[in-house]
Amino acid sequence: MNGTLTLLPDEIDIDLGANETLLAAALRAGIGHAHACGGRARCSTCRVRVVSGIDDCLPRNRDEAAMADRFGFDPAVRLACQTRVGGDVVVRRLVLDSEDLELALAQNRADDPSRAVGAEQRLTVMFADLRGFTHFAEHLPPYDVIHVLNRYFAAMSRAVERHGGRINNTMGDGLMALFPGDVASRRDGALEAVAAALAMVAAMDEVKTYVETTYGHVLDIGIGLHLGEVVLGALARAGEGRLTAIGDTINLASRIEQANKQFGTCVLASDAVVEALGDHVVVARSVRARLPGRSEESTLHEIASLS
Ligand code: FES
Numbered sequence: 001m002n003g004t005l006t007l008l009p010d011e012i013d014i015d016l017g018a019n020e021t022l023l024a025a026a027l028r029a030g031i032g033h034a035h036a037c038g039g040r041a042r043c044s045t046c047r048v049r050v051v052s053g054i055d056d057c058l059p060r061n062r063d064e065a066a067m068a069d070r071f072g073f074d075p076a077v078r079l080a081c082q083t084r085v086g087g088d089v090v091v092r093r094l095v096l097d098s099e100d101l102e103l104a105l106a107q108n109r110a111d112d113p114s115r116a117v118g119a120e121q122r123l124t125v126m127f128a129d130l131r132g133f134t135h136f137a138e139h140l141p142p143y144d145v146i147h148v149l150n151r152y153f154a155a156m157s158r159a160v161e162r163h164g165g166r167i168n169n170t171m172g173d174g175l176m177a178l179f180p181g182d183v184a185s186r187r188d189g190a191l192e193a194v195a196a197a198l199a200m201v202a203a204m205d206e207v208k209t210y211v212e213t214t215y216g217h218v219l220d221i222g223i224g225l226h227l228g229e230v231v232l233g234a235l236a237r238a239g240e241g242r243l244t245a246i247g248d249t250i251n252l253a254s255r256i257e258q259a260n261k262q263f264g265t266c267v268l269a270s271d272a273v274v275e276a277l278g279d280h281v282v283v284a285r286s287v288r289a290r291l292p293g294r295s296e297e298s299t300l301h302e303i304a305s306l307s
Pocket of ligand 1: 034035036037038039040041042043044045047079080081082172
């Protein structure tokens with residue numbers, strides 16, 4: 001006798017299998033129980049509130065405890081994908097509106113019902129931004145602004161793609177590109193990202209000259225690079241194959257890009273990028289900066305060239 005799971009608001013009783021998690025039981029019964037990370041204690045979408053039977057729930061494992069600490073779950077809130085019980089429990093699913101249900105059911109219908117909606121990957125993230133763009137855009141007709149942006153993005157895309165990167169997002173005059181590297185062709189993501197950044201600075205010279213001679217405005221580029229783990233996920237309603245990247249690595253790369261303004265630099269990279277490149281990179285100078293949202297100072301490196 002492994003106990004019975006009563007799931008609310010579905011009002012369904014499910015006999016639990018030996019050592020079965022609450023999530024596994026719910027999915028086996030065809031419930032659209034959200035589980036965005038695929039049951040790896042890396043999200044909070046599967047969480048439930050234990051209405052009765054908390055004493056029969058086995059204690060949180062280390063991964064669940066870490067998530068509970070991080071988000072301040074009270075003791076009755078448990079991750080269904082990690083929770084096993086030794087008796088009868090009644091739990092209420094906490095992530096459930098009609099949208100969540102539809103997404104979770106779509107996930108269930110997939111070939112592997114336990115698959116995650118995202119995948120973690122270690123890669124180099126680049127943010128780039130145009131300096132002086134706001135002033136430029138305020139003083140020119142929108143058609144001219146689009147014209148210049150098209151020219152800028154075309155030049156930057158060429159540099160990114162030549163080095164195996166992919167522009168993942170554009171926001172006004174900013175862009176985010178990802179450099180995953182490629183083991184088969186021995187492409188190193190960090191090396192390619194730095195090479196792309198230097199190529200973008202070179203390509204920007206031509207764009208700058210064009211804008212100065214045509215419009216009398218000065219533009220420049222700022223680029224931030226960071227290497228770390230991101231979660232890559234497909235956005236169900238954003239079109240076929242459209243991936244988005246989320247995670248602290250993304251936030252930090254964006255902050256590094258913004259720091260260019262403070263230090264008057266064009267390409268700034270984190271310690272992680274410079275350490276990955278070792279002797280292959282020439283650093284012009286290193287600075288310490290307190291980036292927004294960080295409690296400690298970060299060391300940032302102005303990239304001069306590759307060697
Ligand atoms: S499915 Fe992500 S933590 Fe349970």
